[in-house]
Amino acid sequence: MSWHPHRRARHVRQRVLQALEEIQHTGAATARIERELSELRSEQQRNGRVLELVYEQEMHNIRELWQLRQSAAYAEAFTDEQPLISVIIPTYLQTELLVSRAIPSILAQTYPNIEVVIVGDGAPPETARAIERLDDPRIRYSNLTVRAPYPEDPSEFWMVAGTPPWNAAWQSARGRWIAPLNDDDAFRPTHIELLLDAARAQRCEVAYGAIKQHQPDGTTQTLHSWPPESHRFGWQAAIVHAGLRFMPMQLGSGALGVPGDWSLCRRMLRAGVSFAKVEEIVIDYYPSLLWDQQRTPAESQ
Numbered sequence: 001m002s003w004h005p006h007r008r009a010r011h012v013r014q015r016v017l018q019a020l021e022e023i024q025h026t027g028a029a030t031a032r033i034e035r036e037l038s039e040l041r042s043e044q045q046r047n048g049r050v051l052e053l054v055y056e057q058e059m060h061n062i063r064e065l066w067q068l069r070q071s072a073a074y075a076e077a078f079t080d081e082q083p084l085i086s087v088i089i090p091t092y093l094q095t096e097l098l099v100s101r102a103i104p105s106i107l108a109q110t111y112p113n114i115e116v117v118i119v120g121d122g123a124p125p126e127t128a129r130a131i132e133r134l135d136d137p138r139i140r141y142s143n144l145t146v147r148a149p150y151p152e153d154p155s156e157f158w159m160v161a162g163t164p165p166w167n168a169a170w171q172s173a174r175g176r177w178i179a180p181l182n183d184d185d186a187f188r189p190t191h192i193e194l195l196l197d198a199a200r201a202q203r204c205e206v207a208y209g210a211i212k213q214h215q216p217d218g219t220t221q222t223l224h225s226w227p228p229e230s231h232r233f234g235w236q237a238a239i240v241h242a243g244l245r246f247m248p249m250q251l252g253s254g255a256l257g258v259p260g261d262w263s264l265c266r267r268m269l270r271a272g273v274s275f276a277k278v279e280e281i282v283i284d285y286y287p288s289l290l291w292d293q294q295r296t297p298a299e300s301q
Contacts, residue, residue: 061247061271068243077176077241078200085114085192086173086242090165091183092121094288098183099130105186105284107136111193114138117173118183119165122147144168148251156254158289163260167248178242180235184286191282195239204274208238209282216291223285226277228269230262237283244273 068074077083087106091098098118106116116136120127120143131141148164151157170178177199179192191209199207210224211234225232253263269275 058267058270061267064246065244065271065273068246071243073176074241074243077243078203080176082113083177083196084175085111085177085179085196085239086175087114087116087179087181087187087192088166088169088173089116089118089181089183090121090162090169091118091127092123092162092165094183095123095127095130097286098127099134101186102181102183103131103134103139105188105191106181107138108189109187109192110190111196114192115140115173115175117169118142119169119172120144121162121165140172142168142172150251151254153254159254159257159259160249160251163249163251166260170245170248173242173245176242178240178245180238180240181283182236182285184288184291185236186284188280188282188284190280192239194278194280194282198276198278199239199241202274202276204276205241205244206238206268206273207276207278208233209278209280211237211283211285212281213285213287215287222281224277224279228265228275230259233262233265234283234285235261235264236285244268247271 089098089102103116106114116139118131118139118141120141122144128141128143131139144164150160166180177196179187179195181187195207195209199205208228210222213221213223215221223232223234247264247267249260249264251260253260256263258266
């Protein structure tokens with residue numbers, strides 16, 4: 001026997017109301033879950049920031065900076081008429097560009113009192129032979145016998161590649177100021193002179209300029225910002241008071257999702273290191289990831 005139309009309509013309305021009620025309960029549950037997830041994400045971010053501060057030794061860096069500023073060596077970096085400048089270069093497999101581009105750009109500086117400190121990251125013997133052929137007493141080269149246990153994840157690797165040779169050169173530099181350089185980039189001729197003048201004139205511990213990024217298609221881009229920003233600041237465009245060597249690059253910064261160079265800059269900013277900026281382009285930058293896509297991450301530094 002078929003249902004009466006009115007009874008059927010009531011049944012349909014009841015089902016619809018039941019479905020709407022279930023949807024409302026589901027929506028409320030979904031909203032509650034989203035709120036809980038948001039709270040968890042916020043807590044995770046807070047915990048992550050705390051871990052960063054602990055890992056980056058913020059209070060230690062502040063104390064060390066205060067002590068540095070009270071030392072005689074700190075003041076001498078600003079008062080010495082022609083202080084020694086240490087250019088540091090970590091290197092691995094870019095021997096040809098190292099000796100044809102990077103080193104010549106250093107030796108062509110308008111500022112004369114320099115040393116070049118090159119450290120290989122387990123570089124091949126050809127690197128030592130190529131540097132020896134330059135026969136310049138201002139150049140010192142050493143090679144790490146074992147490469148560090150770099151992260152297996154490619155993105156983490158790129159964040160920290162070259163950290164151990166950077167730190168070795170950073171610590172062995174003899175100058176009152178340190179000017180980092182990548183082994184495939186080139187200083188502009190007045191790089192050191194401009195940045196040293198700016199640091200001394202403004203009595204700042206770091207001075208940096210603009211970066212000219214060269215891309216394989218022939219286009220260029222100028223990278224610069226004030227204050228320093230990630231991906232618009234690079235140590236190859238800077239000169240650093242040598243007293244700041246108590247803050248090295250950190251091999252574990254990749255695990256925090258932070259490139260090693262930016263991690264160092266951020267630690268200095270948090271500690272209160274004083275920065276100065278010049279508007280001029282001081283470095284020609286050739287990002288290796290763009291210039292040689294055929295290389296594996298382990299081969300490109």
